[in-house]
Amino acid sequence: MAKFSLGGDDDGGGPSNPTPKRRRIAVSCGIVGEDERQEIGNPSGTEDERDDIVQELEVLQGEEDLRNDDSGNCFGARSSNCGEDNNVFAPENRDRSIxxxxSDPDVFDCCICYEPLSIPIFQCENGHIAxxxxxxxxxxxxxxxxxxIGYNRCRAIEKVLESVKISCLNAQYGCKExxxxxKKIDHEKxxxxxPRTCPHSGCNFVAPSKELSLHFRRKHGDSARNxxxxxFFSIFLRVNDEVIVLQEQNGADLFMLKNKVGDLGNIVNVSCVCPNxxxxxxxxxxxxxSQGCCLKIHCLAENNPGRKANNTAPTGFLLVPSWFFDSSGQLKLDIRIN
Known part of the structure; x- marks a missing residue:
């Protein structure tokens, strides 16, 4: 449940009160508030007194309109007093963020797909949103x-979502946005x-892309194919090889050549470990x-956060029949990454 706390008082109108609430701000520039006008205009006074008071209020309201432009700035002969004495209209007080x-982050997630709500948001007649x-x-x-559902927009939740800002999930790794x-999911992608996991077998180092690239070059550089x-460069792949790490020799970007044995042959593809x-x-x-036959694939290198996540099925791959491998169980592959 989100709890909001704003400064200032209201007129006491609760949720059942059909009269819209008015915010009441005390200003010592001679501006009379709504409640004070009601007290001044008490019917106990004479009719002439009430007429004089109404005229005075109209004059004061006109002066108030002249002093304030659309942006809330204070103008006129008394503007210096407004800014210096009370600081009501000072620019630093225009920040209304709270x-x-x-306590329940899931309140901003769709109750159907459980993904963060994104505009447009719709509601049914009973107020359920999706x-x-x-x-x-x-x-x-x-x-x-x-x-x-799907015909009436839920403008209130949309405005809330437009106002809510959160820290990046990767703040502990250095992101300050x-x-x-x-936009949470789009940013995280x-x-x-x-964080990325080191693709070297047995290494549990986790770090952002740039740090992981440097770590791999320093600690496991000899195990990678530059x-x-x-x-084009050549790789000799053995039937049971699972991962061969590829590292670009200039920028140190990391890729993985993944190989999986299937019923019809070996499934081979390339994925990018970092950067993201x-x-x-x-x-x-x-x-x-092999034996006068040639297989070729041109495909997009998918993003992969590391060796531990290589169980996901790739969307693109090369299926190599088992008879392509020689008698020693090896196969030469020519690879180019663009």
Whole structure:
């Protein structure tokens, strides 16, 4: 539950009061508040007195309008007193941000897909909310009450989401960015401080991309196959090899050549370990030749956070039949990473 605390008083109108609340701010520039006007205009006075008071209030209201422009700045002959004595209209007081403690972060997640809510957000007649993609998947039928959903926007939650900013999940690894909650997943996918696991077997070192590259070069550099971007290089792959680490010799970027034995042959693909901040996608080519036959694939190098996450099924790969391997169980592959 999010708890908000704002300065200032209201007029006492509760949720059941149809009259909108007014914020009451004390200003010592001679401006009369709403409650004070009611007290001054008490019917106990004479009619002439009430007329004089009304005229005086109108004059004061006109002066107030002249002193304040749309941005809340204080103008006029008395502006210096407003800024110096009370500091009400000073620029530093225009920051209306508040601290919020969110005891249940899931309140900002879609109750259907459990992903962070993103604008537009829709609600049914009973107030149940869902993200736009879930509304379509459910045939615009609320899963909670079966009422139609996906036609009425929930503007209140949208405004809250636009105002809520959180620290990056990778703050402990050095990221100092604060992002809008609805952009949380997009940022985490591109954050250069996302933790990566060392691809070397038996090493549990975890660090952001740049640190991991330097760590691998210093500690495990001899175990990697160095290569240069946009140039073909050769790898001798054995049938049961699971991972061969590839490191670009200039930028120290890390890749993994992964090999998995299947029923129809070996599944081979290349994934990028780090960095996580490529401005352009990395593609790779793999060529396999045997007995006059040639197999070739051109594919996008998927992002992989490290050796421990290599159980995920790749979207692109080269299927090499078992008879492509020679009698010693080896196969020469020509690889180019662009």
């Amino acid at each position: 601290s919020v403690t969110l 993200c736009s993609s879930c509304c379509v998947k459910l045939g615009n039928k609320c899963p909670t009450c079966s009422m139609p 604060t992002i809008i909650y609805s 591109q954050c250069i401080y996302a 290569f240069t971007y946009n140039c 901040s490529f401005q352009k996608a990395c593609h790779y080519d793999i060529l396999a030749r």
